Amino acid sequence: MPRVLLVDDDTELASLLVEYLNQDGFDADAVHDGESGVEAALSGHYSLVVLDVMMPRMNGVEALRAIRAASRIPVLMLTARGDDIDRILGLELGADDYVPKPCTPRELSARIRAILRRLDERGEAAADVEALRNGPLVLWPQRRAAQWQGEALALTGTEFSLLEVLVRRVGHVVSKAELSDKALGRPLARFDRSIDVHVSAIRQKLGNAADGQSWIRTVRGVGYQLVRE
Known part of the structure; x- marks a missing residue:
């Protein structure tokens, strides 16, 4: 209980x-x-x-x-x-x-x-997954732990869930509706900015890629894409 x-x-x-x-x-x-x-x-x-x-x-x-x-x-x-x-x-x-x-x-x-x-x-789905990797980013879904450039990455539960969805679909655009459903566990509500705020927090923690762009790109009107390393 x-x-x-x-x-x-x-x-x-x-x-x-x-x-x-x-x-x-x-x-x-x-x-x-x-x-x-x-x-x-x-x-x-x-x-x-x-x-x-x-x-x-x-x-x-x-x-x-x-x-x-x-x-x-x-x-x-x-x-x-x-x-x-x-x-x-x-x-x-x-x-x-x-x-x-x-x-x-x-x-x-x-x-x-x-x-x-x-x-x-997330814990059940990750039972057989040791780690998810994209360049300097490593996620251990079962332990809900993350590492960035060799250092522990402090994420909230929701930030971890969002980043996990993006890593699993790295290189692909993930809609806000899918992110809300899979990471927040609820349908995307009209005018709901939660996804945007959480993604902004993750961006700040990751910083920019070598080209000066964010690791998480915004696809206007659609959603977000984690850049493949």
Whole structure:
């Protein structure tokens, strides 16, 4: 039974969501401030963290930054509907996905399952694969570890999943719809910029190729292509 940590200062909403998640097959707990959320997230007791952006004192973005400094645990952000700034900033700092508030408990549960299922499927699909390579880039899907130019490459869970899809299709253009389906575990929504933000973060970590161009090329109106080395 996956253990889920909910971090939200809205105690009434948190209680409702925890009750639903527990009835829906999860072992869910809630804390109500960012400091407690970071401590619990780093305890090693949870499979995933649901983190609200708007909290007093340490907000969700600050909490996410503290979590990511020490852990790659999957993090799902709860953001105000239409608030692109907090949502995109959260993704840039390493959130795996986001759900706009207000959301239904059913929608939240579905998003959590999508993230956990994606990680499970990646592990099963990679059971017989020792490593995926493209020039200085090496991925070990089974261990979800990456190396770039001989050094460990720190990636969030979503960044790893996206890069794995691109490496498996190296030299080919992969549509955003396919990336969303295979890496995020959900259909691509209209106006959803999550893929773009995650790819931008990966680009920054890889730097440019010898020709000065990005290792991940944008094919306008279609998707992205990892350059074959």
